[in-house]
Every structure is written in structure tokens, then in C-alpha cells.
Amino acid sequence: MTDDSKTPGRKPKAATDMIGNHKLKPSTMMMGHGYDPMLSEGSLKPPIFQTSTFAFENAAAGKRFFEGVTGQRPGGAEGLVYSRFNGPNQEILEDRLGVWDGAEDALVFSSGMTAICVLMLACCAAGDVIVHSGPLYAASEGFVAKALSKFGVTYIDFPAGASRAELDGILGRAKTQAAENGGKVAMIYLESPANPTNALVDVEAVKASRDEILDANDTPIAIDNTFLGPLWSRPLDHGADIVVYSLTKYAGGHSDLVAGSIAGAKKWMDPVRALRNTMGGICDPNTAWMLLRSLETLELRMSRAGENAEKVCAYLKTHPKVDGLGYLGMIEDASQQDIYDRHYSGAGSTFSVFIKGGEAEAFRFLDNLKIAKLAVSLGGTETLASLPAAMTHLSVPPERKEMLGITDNLVRISIGIEDPDDLIADFEQALAQV
Ligand SMILES: *Cc1c(COP(=O)(O)O)cnc(C)c1O
DSSP: OOOGGGSTTOOOGGGGSEETTEEOOHHHHTTTTTOOGGGGTTOSSOOOOOOSBOOOSSHHHHHHHHHHHTTSSTTOOSSOOBTTTOOHHHHHHHHHHHHHHTOSEEEEESSHHHHHHHHHHHHOOTTOEEEEEESOOHHHHHIIIIIGGGGTOEEEEEETTOOHHHHHHHHHHHHHHHHHTTOOEEEEEEESSOTTTOOOOOHHHHHHHHHHHSOTTTOOEEEEOTTTTTTTBOGGGGTOSEEEEETTTTTTOSSOOOOEEEEEOHHHHHHHHHHHHHHOOOOOHHHHHHHHHHHHTHHHHHHHHHHHHHHHHHHHHTOTTEEEEEOGGGOOOHHHHHHHHHHBSOOOSEEEEEESSSHHHHHHHHHTOSSSEEOSOOOSSSOEEEOGGGTTTTTSOHHHHHHHTOOTTEEEEEOOSSOHHHHHHHHHHHHHTO
């Protein structure tokens, strides 16, 4: 991140997050944080800085900026250099994303998967071990198991919902494995709630276990917060070091862009920024601008979608053709409820509904929906429905599907911001066709 006061269009962060002693909320800060219209001809909204490179005021400034970019001078770049490294739209976006999670620093990427891959590559060396919760988003799991393994990085996974005692066992094994391979435990990588089961990971227990068994300076805890963040889940408050997003989902929120981000303390972000500078993978200025627009309505959208999901689930819960719900507002397991109560402030709007019967009945339900669209992805303004066993998780082997509870009648639904009575009417008529 460059020095705010020297970047076109940007203003020192401190100036926009307080009124006297009153600390502003993220939803307010999304309208102005990190941007000063007076530095851009009074343009109320940031212009899209569509440029590949930035002119230096003089040669000495160019040298200074490069010293920052290459790490020869601590504290990062003092000014903008080249658009593979950063640009004003992306920097404003990074500042605003950091606000939601209470993070010191944030980095944006061209997709959620780019964010995850560059983060892992930056943290790992040959011989290292990654410990991760399971299940993960399939591409994340594949990157660890298939791509990183080519470079001598091994992994150990544990089921989301593992207890403190189980976590101690896993981390102890990982430490031994790393020592045998001549490496370290490079990262504990979590995803909570897990897709598509909504199983929750106890981040506080993972932190306590990590602090006892491993060195907190060597082994950051990263967590994919795409499903409940940033509104209902702030993992950095519970001991995570790095928070990861597919901004494609709730943050973008309109199913019209693909992007990703990570956030956390500068010491964890700096090596990732250096690798991003080398590889590219930063999101483009237009996508960053669209995300700034989206973040202004993030709280409104997520709140409405959450309220809608609560109403829809209350309706589905007692329907005779429904065999159960995987909705975080209706958890049945006491230890999962305990994790939920300690970590989350809302149940979200993405859940599973088990249709009585099997694939044929689930297909009939899906094929008869009129408002909800049949598509994978989540977190958009419109309601989406899909069948993971036949779509996103088609390639998962049958035994693992069974272990994870991914059955042929599990329909995944992401509720949007439509009128809730209309959504209920749609589900009612589709269930009547089953
Ligand atoms: C969609 C998703 C990703 C991948 O993000 P892309 O933006 O599609 O690359 C990662 N994790 C979770 C939980 C997701 O839902």
C-alpha cells in the first residue's frame, strides 16, 4: 500500500473514520473512506484510473518509489508505479475492505482463487506442511493436494467442527511431519461455514491449540470468510491472522464480477504483496470500481437477504416434502451451536434443504422454480438454487460425499433480496410439483 497522502485521489485514512471521539461504522465509511473528491476535480465518485503506468514527478521520486516496491526501503511504495503493482481504485478498495475486518492491510486479486493461490504460494516452501479444515471450496482443496504437492508441500486435513483435543492431536502430527520433511507448519487454513454442509470451525480453539503447539510467528491462521463475512463474521477478532474472500459473492453481490481479497496484519500481507507484484493477479481498475459501488450497499443487501432466508427457512422447516434444513439459524448440534454463538452475529442467507426422496425429486423441485434461478455461486441480489452432488461436487468420490453428508437430495440455496412472500410462493408451488 502506498503512502495515502502522496497518491492521487486519496486522503489519509484517519481523517475519515472518526468524528471527534465517535468511531464511524463500516457501513458509513463505505461512502467516503480513503478518497478525497478534491484531489480528482471534485468528482464525487472516484474516477476509473484506466492506465498501465504512472508518471513520476522527477527521477528521484521514481527511484524512491521503486525502492519501496522492491523492498529495499521498508514501508512499501511511496507512490504509484505500474498497474501490475497497484492503482488508485484498487488502493481505495483495499482500504475499505480492511475496515470491515478491522485489518491493518488488505490486498485485492482478480478472483478468490487467485487470492488463495498467491497467499499459499507466498507462505510455503518445500518440506512445509499445510493443515486445513475440510471440506474446503473444491478448487482450494485441489490447489493444496494437486499443485502445492508438486513443490514438496504436504498437507493434513481435519473435519470442520473438530474439538480442542482433536486439534491438538492434528497440530502435533503436523509438527512431526514438518520436522521429518525439513520444513515448518506453514499455515493453518480454515473455511467456515464449510460448503455445502455449513459445518462450523471453532477458530478460537484453533488459535489456542496453535499458540500451545506451534510458533504463532511461523504459522498464521488463515480463514476463508466468504459465506458469512464481512457482515456477520469477523475472524480476526477470534484469533485468525488472515481473512480470505471471494469478492465474487456477497461483497460484489450482483453476480456481475469475479474478484478476491485477503486482509490481515502488514507482516502477513507484505510477502503476499511482493509475490503479487511479481505474478500479477491484482484486480483491474473497473472491477475495483464496481466493488466500491457494491460495498456501499453491502450491509443493506446482506441484512435483507438474511431476513429473507430466516422467513423462507421458517416456512420450509415444517413442509411435508422437506426432510431437513442445513441453516445456521436452526442448528441442532449443541457444540456447533456453541461455536456459532461465540463467533457469528447472523446466520447468513446460504443454506441446504433436503427434499424428501432422491435426485429425481430434487430435480423436479429445481426444474419447477420460477423466481429462483438454477445456477451455482451465491451472495447475489437474486435467489439461486443448485444440486451440489450433481454439479459443484460431481467429481467428489462417493465415500467422501457420504462422509461429508453431500446427498442426492441436498439442494443448495442462496437467498437474494427479492420480496420474501414471493420467494415463499415460488418454493411452495415448486414443492407441490414434487
Ligand atoms: C467462490 C468461492 C471461492 C472462489 O472464488 P472465485 O472468486 O470464484 O475465484 C473460494 N471460496 C469460497 C468459499 C467460495 O464460495
